[in-house]
Amino acid sequence: MTGFVDAFTVLAVGSGAIFFLAGTLGLLRFPDTLSRLHALSKADNLGLGLIVIGLLPHATSVSAGLKLACVWLLAQLSAATASQLIAGVARNRRPRA
Amino acid sequence: MPDFLTGAAVFILVVTGLGLFRVLRSQVAVERMMAVQLLGTGGAAVILLLGTATASDALTDVALLLMLLSAFSCAAFTLGQSSSATATERAEEKP
C-alpha cells in the first residue's frame, strides 16, 4: 500500500514540478506581457495544485489535509485577482489606437 | 521519500528563481509585479514540499500566509501603477 501511495506522490509531485518548468519557459520565451502573464498564472497554479494532491496522502491529520487544500484555494483566489489586476494595468499602458 | 520531495523543492526553487530574474530585469514595470505572484506560488510549493519532507505541520501555516500576502502585495503594486497610469494619460491629454 505504501508503495502505491509513494508512486502516486512521485507522479503528482513530478508532474507538478514540470508545470512549474513550463511556466518559467513560457515566461522566458513568450513574446508579450499578456501571454507571459497567462503562462505564469495558469502553469504555476496547476503545478501547485498537483503538488498539493501529491502531498495529501502524506497529511498527518484531517486538519493538516484541509490546510493543504486551503493553500491551493487561496492560490486560486490570489492568482485570479492578481492576474486581472496586472492585466488591467498592462492594457491601460498599451498605446491607444 | 524525503529526499525526492526535497529534490523537487530544489528544482522548483531554481526554476522559480530563473523566472524571477527574467521578470525583475524586465523593462516593463507591470511585468515586475509578476515576481511576487511567481514567488508566492513557487514559495508555497517549496514550503509544502519541505513540510512533508521534514514532517512538520507548522510549515503549512507559512505557505498559507505566503499565499495570503502575495495577493495583498500584488494589489498594493497595481495601485501605484494605475494611479500613475491615469496621471500620465491625463498629462498626455493636456496638450
Place this chain on the structure above:
Amino acid sequence: MSSISNPATLFGLCGAALVGIGLFTVIVHPGLLRRIVGFNILGAGIFLIFGAVARRGAGAGFEGDPVPQAMVITGIVVAFSATALAVAMLQRLFDLTGRATLEPPAPEGRPGSET
C-alpha cells in the same frame, strides 16, 4: 572553525554579506527611499546572523535557541516601525521641497550638469 556546509554557518555568512550590501546602499545611494530599503537589507542580515546563532544553540529538544529567535521577532517589528517613520518623514520632505534626497540641488539649476 565550523564547516561551511552547516546551514547555520552558511546563513550566517549570507547575513554578513547582506550587512555589507545594505550598508553600501545606505552610504552610497543618493535617493532616500533606496537608503530606507538598504537599511532593511542591513537589518535582515543582522537578523540572519542572530538566526545562525540560534540554530547553533539547538538543545533541550528544541531545534534552535528560542531566546535569540524571540529577539529577532521583536527586532523585525521594531525595524518595521522605524521604516514606517522614515517613510512618513520622506513623504513630508517631498511634499515640502519636491525632492526625495538630502543632496543639495546641483548648482546653476541644471540637474546633472556635473557629469
Place this chain on the structure above:
Amino acid sequence: MNALLDVVLVAGLLALALHVARARDDQGAIVGFIAFGFLLGLGWVRLASIDVALTEAAIGGGVTGLLLLRVEAHTRDSSAPDRTARPITIAAAAVLCIAVTAGLAFVILNLPSPPPTQAPAAAAALDATGLENPVTAVLLAYRALDTLLEKVVLILALVGVWSLAPDHLWGGAPELRPAVVPEPLSYLARVLPPFGVLIAVYMFWVGADAPGGTFQAGTILAAMWLLVMLAGLRAAPDTRRVTLRLLLIVGPAVFLAVGFLGFAMAGGFLAYPAGAAKPIILGIEAALTLSIAVTLGMLVSGPSKRAPTS
C-alpha cells in the same frame, strides 16, 4: 540535498540584495525587496525558526512592501538624483563594507564551540507557563519586559508619523483609496478578509503551543484592514477618534496593568501567579493582537491627509 537547497537559497538572497542595491529605479528595487522578504521567509524555515519565518513573510513580504510602494508612487515625479557619489566615496564605502562583512564572517566562522545556549533554561521555564511554544514563552514570560517596551516603541513611532501631518489636518483621517479603484481589487477586498481573519484567529490560537502568535496574527489583521481601506470599502478613521486611540493602547495598557498586579500577586513586576500563567498570557496576547493590528494599519496609512470631520 538539503545543503543544495541552502546554497540555492543563499545565492538567491544575495542576488536579490544586489539587485536592490543596483536597480536603476526605486520601483524595481522595492519589488526586488518584496521578493527578498518571501525568500528570506524560506531561509528562516531552513534555520528551523518557523515563528520568525511567519513574521518575516508577513512583515517583510507584505506590509513593508505596501508601505514602500505607496511612498514610491507618491515621490515618483521627483527629478532623478542630481548627482551620484564621487568615485572616491564609493571606493571608501566599498572598502568599509567589505571590512565589516569580513569581520562578521570571521566572527561567524569562529563562534565558540560548544555553542552557548539558553534552550535548557527556556525549556525549564516552559513548564511553569503552561505553554508549548518556547518562543511565545520567551516573548511573554521570560523576557516580557522587552516585548512591553517594543509595544511602546510601536506607539511612539505612530506618534512620530502622525505628528508629520500639517497643522490644519491634525486629527484628520489618512487617505489610502486611490482615485480609481480597479474592479478586481474591490472583489479581492470583499473575499480575502474573511479568510485573513480566520487565519489570524487560528495563528493567534495555535501560538501558545505551535509556531504563531500575536505579531503574526496582528500583522495579518492589519493587512486585511489595509486591503479594505485601499479598496475604499471603509474609509480610514480620523486619527483623533477616541475608539481608535483606545484600541491603540489597550494592548500595552493591559500588559502594564498585569505587570503592576504582579507586585501584589506574585511579588515582582510582570511576575505571573503560579498556575494562572497561561490564561493571563492568553489575555495579554488577545489585547496585544488588537493593538498591533490597529497600530500597524495606521503606521502604513501614514499621517492625516484630510481635515477632521466636524
